[in-house]
Amino acid sequence: QRHLISAADLTRDDAVLILDTAEEMARVADRPIKKLPTLRGRTVVNLFFEDSTRTRISFEAAEKRLSADVINFSAKGSSVSKGESLKDTAQTLEAMGVDAVVIRHGASGAPYTLANSGWIDAAVINAGDGTHQHPTQALLDAFTMRRRLVGRDAGLGRDLAGKRITIVGDVLHSRVARSNVDLLHTLGAEVTLVAPPTLLPVGIGSWPCEVSYDLDSTLPKADAVMMLRVQRERMNAAFFPTEREYARRYGLDADRMAKMPADAIVMHPGPMVRGMEITAEVADSDRCTAIEQVANGVSIRMAVLYLLLGGNEPAVGQARPSVH
Numbered sequence: 001q002r003h004l005i006s007a008a009d010l011t012r013d014d015a016v017l018i019l020d021t022a023e024e025m026a027r028v029a030d031r032p033i034k035k036l037p038t039l040r041g042r043t044v045v046n047l048f049f050e051d052s053t054r055t056r057i058s059f060e061a062a063e064k065r066l067s068a069d070v071i072n073f074s075a076k077g078s079s080v081s082k083g084e085s086l087k088d089t090a091q092t093l094e095a096m097g098v099d100a101v102v103i104r105h106g107a108s109g110a111p112y113t114l115a116n117s118g119w120i121d122a123a124v125i126n127a128g129d130g131t132h133q134h135p136t137q138a139l140l141d142a143f144t145m146r147r148r149l150v151g152r153d154a155g156l157g158r159d160l161a162g163k164r165i166t167i168v169g170d171v172l173h174s175r176v177a178r179s180n181v182d183l184l185h186t187l188g189a190e191v192t193l194v195a196p197p198t199l200l201p202v203g204i205g206s207w208p209c210e211v212s213y214d215l216d217s218t219l220p221k222a223d224a225v226m227m228l229r230v231q232r233e234r235m236n237a238a239f240f241p242t243e244r245e246y247a248r249r250y251g252l253d254a255d256r257m258a259k260m261p262a263d264a265i266v267m268h269p270g271p272m273v274r275g276m277e278i279t280a281e282v283a284d285s286d287r288c289t290a291i292e293q294v295a296n297g298v299s300i301r302m303a304v305l306y307l308l309l310g311g312n313e314p315a316v317g318q319a320r321p322s323v324h
Ligand code: CP
Pocket: 051, 052, 053, 054, 055, 056, 128, 137, 269, 270, 271
């Protein structure tokens, strides 16, 4: 298999191999010349139909560090505005010789369709589709948790068994939450979702996690607390929670952070809305890993690209996983 569509497709061994490979890739960033020749002569297109800062730039940095040729496509300013379809857009890009497509799309399932329709031969990597999945975000979050909660060297070969992770906020619209629940469950962590009832999806009872409406009661036993942004762009305006009421019940401020164990971390996938789900004081504290997560994202995306496309020579002495 050549695609990464969903965190749910990864076995424990796949995920641990990606995390371990990312540790090797992280060493490249410490070198004077931050490059590997692994993807020399390969072309990767970043196909973004939705806005992005972290994911788009992080994939581009990862591709360049692996010496790939990079094409950046943004739907804004393209012939998509004239009505061109995903199929025609993808086939147009592939005609220019593309080996992999990194796709972000507002429609849940668009990367799956691209990978399974037979429209193109290139490998497909999901960079976020609608409210469905964001697998490389879940991987970089797991990488950050493993480093912080298990240890950089001590974590090699290990999963997150027994770690207690609380994910807070707009679960309903969050591909980050879905991907994290899938991957953290696979890695043996215990996940609790905390959200107002109106921001939980139908069918949440079948997800492999606990659900709570009470943030304060979950904090004292959490090893990591991941705050989610309220995704107003995916909501009808009538359903917007008021900022003050939301922050009072589900926001993380310094008083709430003090209820967490002393070595527990605060995570956020970004972009953060300071004052809503997280105060500036918490966002800027040493316990918040938001910026570390961004840095780790480059290593994870290098690992995924290497393992999916990586040529014949194992650059880091490891076999390829069965990522699909
Ligand atoms: N975390 C994340 O996906 O951020 P961007 O939307 O900026 O890529």
